[in-house]
Amino acid sequence: MVLVGNPNVGKSVLFGNLTSRYVTVSNYPGTTVEVARARAVLAGTDCDVIDTPGLNDLTPRSDDGRVTRDLLERHADATIVQVADAKNLRRALLLTLQLADLGRPMVLVLNMLDELEERGGQIDRTRLSELFGIPVVGTIANRGIGMADVVAAVGGARIPQRSAIAHDVDEDEYDRNRSRFAYVNGLLAETYSIEQPARSSWRVRLGFWAMHPIRGLGLLAIVLLGSFWFVGLFGAGTLVDALEVGVFQQRVHPLLIRATDAVLPFPHTHATAAVRYQLDVPLIPGRDVALHTVERVVDVTAYHLEGTTPVRGLQSIRRFLHDFLVGEFGALTMALTYALAIVLPIVTTFFIVFSVLEDTGYFPRMAIMVNRIFRVMGLNGKAVLPMLLGLGCDTMATMATRVLETRKERVVTTMLLALAVPCSAQLGVLLAMMAILAPVAALFWLGLVVGVIVLVGWLTARLFDGDTSDFILEIPPMRRPQLSNVIVKTMGRLNWYLREVIPIFVVGTAILFVLDRLNVLQRIAQLGAPVVTGWLGLPVEMANAFLIGFLRRDFGAVYILDAATGPVPTLSAHQILVAMVTITLFMPCIANFLMIAKEHGQKTAWRMAAFIFPFAFFVGGLVNQVGTWLGI
Amino acid sequence: MARYLTCPFCGFEFERGDTLCAHGCPIGAVCHLIRCPTCGYEFPETPTVVSWLRRLFTPARIPVPAVACRTVAQLRDGERARVVDLISARTSRRNALAVFGLIPGAEITLIQRRPSFVLRVGETELALDSEIAREILVEGSYSEVTVAPEDGSATNNTSSSAPDHARAP
Numbered sequence: 001m002v003l004v005g006n007p008n009v010g011k012s013v014l015f016g017n018l019t020s021r022y023v024t025v026s027n028y029p030g031t032t033v034e035v036a037r038a039r040a041v042l043a044g045t046d047c048d049v050i051d052t053p054g055l056n057d058l059t060p061r062s063d064d065g066r067v068t069r070d071l072l073e074r075h076a077d078a079t080i081v082q083v084a085d086a087k088n089l090r091r092a093l094l095l096t097l098q099l100a101d102l103g104r105p106m107v108l109v110l111n112m113l114d115e116l117e118e119r120g121g122q123i124d125r126t127r128l129s130e131l132f133g134i135p136v137v138g139t140i141a142n143r144g145i146g147m148a149d150v151v152a153a154v155g156g157a158r159i160p161q162r163s164a165i166a167h168d169v170d171e172d173e174y175d176r177n178r179s180r181f182a183y184v185n186g187l188l189a190e191t192y193s194i195e196q197p198a199r200s201s202w203r204v205r206l207g208f209w210a211m212h213p214i215r216g217l218g219l220l221a222i223v224l225l226g227s228f229w230f231v232g233l234f235g236a237g238t239l240v241d242a243l244e245v246g247v248f249q250q251r252v253h254p255l256l257i258r259a260t261d262a263v264l265p266f267p268h269t270h271a272t273a274a275v276r277y278q279l280d281v282p283l284i285p286g287r288d289v290a291l292h293t294v295e296r297v298v299d300v301t302a303y304h305l306e307g308t309t310p311v312r313g314l315q316s317i318r319r320f321l322h323d324f325l326v327g328e329f330g331a332l333t334m335a336l337t338y339a340l341a342i343v344l345p346i347v348t349t350f351f352i353v354f355s356v357l358e359d360t361g362y363f364p365r366m367a368i369m370v371n372r373i374f375r376v377m378g379l380n381g382k383a384v385l386p387m388l389l390g391l392g393c394d395t396m397a398t399m400a401t402r403v404l405e406t407r408k409e410r411v412v413t414t415m416l417l418a419l420a421v422p423c424s425a426q427l428g429v430l431l432a433m434m435a436i437l438a439p440v441a442a443l444f445w446l447g448l449v450v451g452v453i454v455l456v457g458w459l460t461a462r463l464f465d466g467d468t469s470d471f472i473l474e475i476p477p478m479r480r481p482q483l484s485n486v487i488v489k490t491m492g493r494l495n496w497y498l499r500e501v502i503p504i505f506v507v508g509t510a511i512l513f514v515l516d517r518l519n520v521l522q523r524i525a526q527l528g529a530p531v532v533t534g535w536l537g538l539p540v541e542m543a544n545a546f547l548i549g550f551l552r553r554d555f556g557a558v559y560i561l562d563a564a565t566g567p568v569p570t571l572s573a574h575q576i577l578v579a580m581v582t583i584t585l586f587m588p589c590i591a592n593f594l595m596i597a598k599e600h601g602q603k604t605a606w607r608m609a610a611f612i613f614p615f616a617f618f619v620g621g622l623v624n625q626v627g628t629w630l631g632i
Numbered sequence: 633m634a635r636y637l638t639c640p641f642c643g644f645e646f647e648r649g650d651t652l653c654a655h656g657c658p659i660g661a662v663c664h665l666i667r668c669p670t671c672g673y674e675f676p677e678t679p680t681v682v683s684w685l686r687r688l689f690t691p692a693r694i695p696v697p698a699v700a701c702r703t704v705a706q707l708r709d710g711e712r713a714r715v716v717d718l719i720s721a722r723t724s725r726r727n728a729l730a731v732f733g734l735i736p737g738a739e740i741t742l743i744q745r746r747p748s749f750v751l752r753v754g755e756t757e758l759a760l761d762s763e764i765a766r767e768i769l770v771e772g773s774y775s776e777v778t779v780a781p782e783d784g785s786a787t788n789n790t791s792s793s794a795p796d797h798a799r800a801p
Binding site: 178 | 730
């Protein structure tokens with residue numbers, strides 16, 4: 001069976017209920033961009049269930065309908081289950097008429113009956129069933145009500161009566177849909193009634209607030225500040241501290257070092273250091289409430305050899321592996337710690353915020369607010385969703401650009417994501433760096449990034465041939481986010497992210513380790529010296545940071561952070577800012593590059609890389625030169 | 633291609649082949665007049681060149697709907713109206729609106745104008761660019777006629793005065 005229906009009517013929820021396989025569900029039209037399929041046991045028989053992206057129009061010439069139309073042709077024996085938003089029956093029935101023209105057995109599911117009742121609406125399901133000659137069932141999918149009816153109805157699916165609308169040959173899809181609507185109005189008069197409530201609920205009023213020109217900005221500021229507190233201060237501060245210092249440095253590292261020493265013994269002694277961990281809760285940037293402090297003396301990765309005889313033979317192999325696992329660039333001490341202790345909490349908090357906002361229905365209202373600014377960049381408000389998702393993970397966001405309609409929009413958005421939208425992992429590291437700098441520097445950084453986005457977006461839009469699609473966006477009702485959905489969705493995204501991230505971290509660290517051993521790092525540092533020391537005015541070791549930044553820019557940022565805050569800080573405030581700007585404008589990671597190549601072709605991906613890296617160095621250098629000239 | 637002729641007396645439109653002149657009139661080729669098949673008025677045929685020049689130099693006549701119309705862009709916040717026509721040149725754009733139920737005859741409520749146009753049609757709230765809002769012709773203003781009669785007089789005037797009125801500070 002194939003689930004078909006208008007956008008945002010709950011196809012994916014129904015799919016999840018029928019198959020117990022989770023697909024992303026959100027309060028945003030166009031969430032499902034890929035066809036999902038799973039097996040389900042319905043009424044004792046095995047059955048394939050296919051979830052499709054929402055569509056408003058099945059006519060052959062509409063872009064909307066093409067995917068679904070092809071899919072239906074490929075599965076010629078499948079039952080069509082049309083899912084409809086009960087309170088918006090008019091639009092659903094347009095689709096029903098279009099589906100009826102296919103002459104295939106189908107079932108009509110009226111979902112969201114609770115919202116229909118809330119608005120005082122009623123549907124005569126028996127009459128509707130008689131008119132079309134197909135089973136009509138009512139459900140409240142997100143509460144799991146009516147699922148048994150759906151299963152029963154699928155067994156009794158019938159071929160609908162063809163509508164008695166004659167179509168002229170030379171009519172276009174617009175005229176046909178008009179005549180279909182005229183027919184639907186007749187049906188509605190018989191079966192459907194709804195009355196607008198006299199007083200709108202607080203959710204409806206909040207929805208209007210969110211897109212009001214002035215109050216909307218206020219709400220936007222509140223939402224942004226709230227998100228910043230939760231992700232930037234609580235996630236990147238409290239949680240990262242707890243995991244990185246409290247768990248990893250104090251407990252896990254010494255354990256790993258001792259375990260490795262036991263397995264791979266050679267005469268050496270690890271240095272010890274006092275590591276101090278403080279549990280605190282952030283109030284505002286720079287103001288924390290300290291709750292609890294633990295100080296422990298533990299082993300660290302640095303060590304010195306015992307005795308005077310050089311390490312030889314088997315012992316040198318042991319030492320090599322030992323260094324690979326728990327050395328300075330160790331796969332366990334560096335990569336795993338970074339992935340689990342620094343990235344994970346930030347990404348988790350970000351995805352929680354994102355899922356909550358997504359489910360409330362706030363994002364389309366945000367699209368209304370930013371539509372005009374995005375117009376400058378050859379985009380429209382709809383691009384706000386991938387751009388915001390990019391703050392979580394740019395690779396994921398590149399995939400999400402599919403919701404945009406024209407190729408130009410997809411390319412511009414992908415470009416901006418790759419260039420200037422820092423992903424949450426990098427954002428966390430950058431926030432840590434900003435903590436060292438003055439607030440003015442942080443504001444400068446923010447202004448620069450926004451400026452680069454607008455400027456490059458404008459340039460790309462000018463240079464890239466193509467159209468911006470019309471801004472016609474359906475605004476879903478504000479809904480209360482469901483805790484279970486938020487949790488499941490966050491887990492799903494995290495799972496995706498970690499599978500993507502941890503291998504790259506480990507591989508990246510391994511490459512760095514090997515390069516370090518072969519003394520290639522120093523040679524590359526020498527090669528990059530003119531750019532790094534001359535143009536950017538940074539210490540020569542920073543070439544390593546940029547080298548690893550090619551792999552993952554946030555990883556490169558960690559190096560800069562290390563150099564800025566390590567035992568021997570080697571960077572001045574000015575240098576930190578320059579390095580920060582440069583690494584921000586790098587391409588996010590190798591996975592992002594591969595995703596761009598997958599979505600837009602190798603050529604586009606290489607072209608973007610060819611622009612982004614020199615551009616990053618150019619802007620970074622510009623900051624350095626201007627800063628030096630001004631004497632900052 | 634058959635040329636359409638318009639009777640200057642009664643305004644009836646017909647083809648030359650429909651007239652008596654083309655069907656066995658004894659005067660035939662000598663006569664340069666055309667007789668309207670309905671009212672019988674006889675008039676000289678306009679030379680092709682003249683009608684061609686006339687078409688070239690008269691400004692293109694856009695079919696104006698008979699009712700007093702405004703576009704959605706001229707509505708005020710919270711105003712209700714009925715869609716008369718979608719005048720986008722591109723079918724795809726018209727259809728993109730139509731699938732949301734925004735078709736001639738549909739009743740709409742304008743929710744807001746800034747930062748983007750938002751209107752409600754049925755149970756659907758739609759956000760639109762101003763460019764598209766200017767391509768939706770609407771008529772009538774239920775809330776104004778019933779609630780504020782002094783404003784209603786403006787909307788009942790001709791189509792040209794309503795936008796002027798709306799633009800005045």
